Amino acid sequence: MTNPVTLDGHEGAIGEFDEKRAENAVRELLIAVGENPDREGLRETPARVARAYKEIFAGLWQEPEEVLTTTFDLGHDEMVLVKDIEVFSTCEHHLLPFVGVAHVGYIPATSGKITGLSKLARLVDVYARRPQVQERLTTQIADSLMTILEARGVIVVIECEHMCMSLRGIRKPGAKTTTSAVRGQLRDAATRAEAMSLIMAK
Numbered sequence: 001m002t003n004p005v006t007l008d009g010h011e012g013a014i015g016e017f018d019e020k021r022a023e024n025a026v027r028e029l030l031i032a033v034g035e036n037p038d039r040e041g042l043r044e045t046p047a048r049v050a051r052a053y054k055e056i057f058a059g060l061w062q063e064p065e066e067v068l069t070t071t072f073d074l075g076h077d078e079m080v081l082v083k084d085i086e087v088f089s090t091c092e093h094h095l096l097p098f099v100g101v102a103h104v105g106y107i108p109a110t111s112g113k114i115t116g117l118s119k120l121a122r123l124v125d126v127y128a129r130r131p132q133v134q135e136r137l138t139t140q141i142a143d144s145l146m147t148i149l150e151a152r153g154v155i156v157v158i159e160c161e162h163m164c165m166s167l168r169g170i171r172k173p174g175a176k177t178t179t180s181a182v183r184g185q186l187r188d189a190a191t192r193a194e195a196m197s198l199i200m201a202k
């Protein structure tokens with residue numbers, strides 16, 4: 001996999017994931033914080049962390065088109081909404097997790113082209129598994145549904161807690177950030193209100 005990602009303002013992948021380099025960097029980090037990377041418990045840690053980073057940033061090597069492949073022409077032209085899709089992403093400022101849920105809704109193209117429901121969750125993962133900010137994650141999901149599915153409207157609402165705000169710095173555990181992106185026909189006040197009431201309903 002060597003396709004660099006260059007989507008909307010994202011720096012993208014600039015090379016293959018270099019496991020050895022990541023491992024060396026983690027070893028250096030352990031030394032920098034005053035640890036001994038050669039002690040029993042830490043000996044395998046750099047390699048483990050490198051593998052973990054490869055996984056949490058796997059989205060850098062995926063394109064949204066790869067996951068929105070399964071489409072059906074059902075002639076369905078009403079809104080489709082998937083709620084409470086688990087989000088696990090990494091804030092690009094501190095490389096700490098932000099976690100929460102995404103709600104993704106769209107009004108299919110006039111052709112009735114829809115995608116598999118699980119593909120919406122896969123799409124969230126493609127963009128979440130990159131160094132991110134929540135706002136960009138939200139707009140990237142919305143924009144790719146508009147362009148790839150040719151949706152007539154899209155709404156994406158994401159609610160997350162940022163570990164960089166909980167564990168360090170301001171230390172406010174429990175604070176939730178909500179971001180939304182609304183496109184096309186979902187900008188219409190009545191349609192948007194209907195979508196929001198479905199999203200807010202427990």
Ligand SMILES: Nc1nc2c(ncn2[C@@H]2O[C@H](COP(=O)(O)OP(=O)(O)OP(=O)(O)O)[C@@H](O)[C@H]2O)c(=O)[nH]1
Pocket residue numbers: 091092093132133134135162164165168169170
């Ligand atoms: N808008 C936005 N900000 C984020 C996101 N994730 C983290 N941040 C913020 O990024 C900012 C980085 O601020 P800096 O002043 O450069 O870094 P810092 O000194 O570590 O900031 P503090 O977190 O306030 O201690 C912080 O305010 C974070 O809360 C995100 O997804 N979206």
Ligand SMILES: [Zn+2]
Pocket residue numbers: 091092093094095096162164165
């Ligand atoms: Zn952060």
